[in-house]
Amino acid sequence: MKTMKYDKELLKDGKRIDGRGIDDLRDMEAKAGILKRADGSGYFRMGKTEAIAAVFGPRELHPQHKQKPQRGILQCRYNLTPFSVDDRKRPGPSRRGKEIGKVSEGALSSSIFLEEFPTATIDLYMEVISADAGTRCVALNAGSIALADAGVPMKGLISACAAGKIDDTPVLDLKGEEDMGGQVDLPIAMNADTGEITLLQMDGMTDIDEMDEMLELAMKGCEKVAEKQKEALMETF
Amino acid sequence: MSEKLLEDKKKVLPGDVVAEGDYLAGRGTYKEKGKIKSRVVGIARTGKSRIEVIPLRGGYIPQEGDKIIGRISGIGPSHWWVELNSPYDGYLSISEGSNEFIDLDSTDLSDVHNIGDLIYTEVIKVTKGKDVKLSMQDRICKKLAGGRIARISPSRVPRLIGKGGSMVEMIKNGTDSRITIGQNGIVWISGGDEDLAYKAVETVDKNGHEKGLTEKVKKILEKRG
Numbered sequence: 001m002k003t004m005k006y007d008k009e010l011l012k013d014g015k016r017i018d019g020r021g022i023d024d025l026r027d028m029e030a031k032a033g034i035l036k037r038a039d040g041s042g043y044f045r046m047g048k049t050e051a052i053a054a055v056f057g058p059r060e061l062h063p064q065h066k067q068k069p070q071r072g073i074l075q076c077r078y079n080l081t082p083f084s085v086d087d088r089k090r091p092g093p094s095r096r097g098k099e100i101g102k103v104s105e106g107a108l109s110s111s112i113f114l115e116e117f118p119t120a121t122i123d124l125y126m127e128v129i130s131a132d133a134g135t136r137c138v139a140l141n142a143g144s145i146a147l148a149d150a151g152v153p154m155k156g157l158i159s160a161c162a163a164g165k166i167d168d169t170p171v172l173d174l175k176g177e178e179d180m181g182g183q184v185d186l187p188i189a190m191n192a193d194t195g196e197i198t199l200l201q202m203d204g205m206t207d208i209d210e211m212d213e214m215l216e217l218a219m220k221g222c223e224k225v226a227e228k229q230k231e232a233l234m235e236t237f
Numbered sequence: 238m239s240e241k242l243l244e245d246k247k248k249v250l251p252g253d254v255v256a257e258g259d260y261l262a263g264r265g266t267y268k269e270k271g272k273i274k275s276r277v278v279g280i281a282r283t284g285k286s287r288i289e290v291i292p293l294r295g296g297y298i299p300q301e302g303d304k305i306i307g308r309i310s311g312i313g314p315s316h317w318w319v320e321l322n323s324p325y326d327g328y329l330s331i332s333e334g335s336n337e338f339i340d341l342d343s344t345d346l347s348d349v350h351n352i353g354d355l356i357y358t359e360v361i362k363v364t365k366g367k368d369v370k371l372s373m374q375d376r377i378c379k380k381l382a383g384g385r386i387a388r389i390s391p392s393r394v395p396r397l398i399g400k401g402g403s404m405v406e407m408i409k410n411g412t413d414s415r416i417t418i419g420q421n422g423i424v425w426i427s428g429g430d431e432d433l434a435y436k437a438v439e440t441v442d443k444n445g446h447e448k449g450l451t452e453k454v455k456k457i458l459e460k461r462g
Contacts, residue, residue: 058324060324119367148250233278237278
């Protein structure tokens with residue numbers, strides 16, 4: 001739970017520490033097809049948070065006992081690179097990394113026609129190369145681009161973005177300091193075309209009205225993210 | 238109230254609505270709440286009654302009737318396993334594997350097709366669980382000896398063949414190579430100027446979605462000394 005207090009004011013006259021309003025996203029950049037040897041790849045940046053993603057497959061799944069006879073599976077890896085954070089992160093799998101990989105599988109696989117690939121696997125590797133809050137959202141955005149780039153059949157793109165609460169006010173897309181000093185962080189992922197939410201997590205305490213407000217903000221943010229993702233894919237092909 | 242929402246040959250992304258109402262959702266699309274949406278990155282083809290999306294990217298999934306190039310990866314008591322550049326291996330039984338009678342008492346199966354051999358073969362059956370049966374009975378099927386292979390994206394195969402085979406004919410004539418194209422994205426090149434043919438095939442793979450591809454390939458073929 002968030003208890004740490006930040007010694008600066010995070011919100012002053014409706015402006016945040018980096019000059020954004022309460023419903024502004026950080027500046028975004030998206031690319032597709034950045035890695036030659038992967039079947040599909042993507043890059044996404046939101047402010048100072050950056051991630052690259054690579055897709056391999058559909059391919060044969062080993063060990064065999066993981067195979068599902070009726071459908072394929074999606075295997076996601078989420079990793080913070082050692083140089084992505086201020087203090088060097090010890091490389092290798094962590095509890096947090098494994099957990100985010102797992103929820104990413106859930107967030108993305110609902111959109112993929114996995115029944116077309118019985119016994120096979122689609123492997124998605126998401127590497128955060130620079131972290132400044134919202135890493136799972138940025139990783140998912142890059143991952144979704146990579147899946148489309150690999151030609152994986154999908155219902156639609158998945159776009160992710162976080163909302164939160166700082167100084168008792170719901171705001172969109174927290175950056176590092178806001179995440180540390182804020183009260184709530186609420187990352188979501190959704191299919192922006194249909195409005196189906198595929199990931200919803202929350203850290204901190206809030207009431208139901210405020211949560212609705214934050215959700216609304218985050219969903220609007222996802223729509224803007226989706227536009228950026230589509231732009232990147234259209235440019236590549 | 239059926240309505241096409243996009244023009245023919247428009248680029249689409251997964252989830253994009255291509256048409257609404259009483260159309261057939263063809264390859265590369267799916268139907269949701271009366272809307273026909275694309276499931277891949279591709280080019281929309283809107284016919285009179287059927288909506289299709291031709292994929293621009295993607296791996297190979299075997300389909301009945303496909304002629305493909307595979308590599309023998311294993312030998313069983315009365316069959317071969319064939320690697321197909323896909324998540325699924327192909328099964329080639331002894332009766333489908335050769336036109337001649339094979340007496341198992343006196344012949345070793347590796348004398349017919351050995352591990353590592355390339356074959357041009359036909360997919361005759363794909364089950365729901367993606368068990369793939371192959372056959373060499375068709376006259377066009379053969380063993381591919383010598384030469385070299387190029388790997389291209391399976392979605393570029395139609396482009397490499399061209400209208401009525403025009404593109405591959407041009408490369409063949411320009412290099413005097415023999416070229417066999419598998420629908421799984423494996424291309425076999427033998428004889429003539431193999432390097433040049435390889436280069437031309439690679440160009441088609443890299444620039445397959447652009448206009449003026451024929452001109453580009455022509456230019457490469459002119460370089461032959």
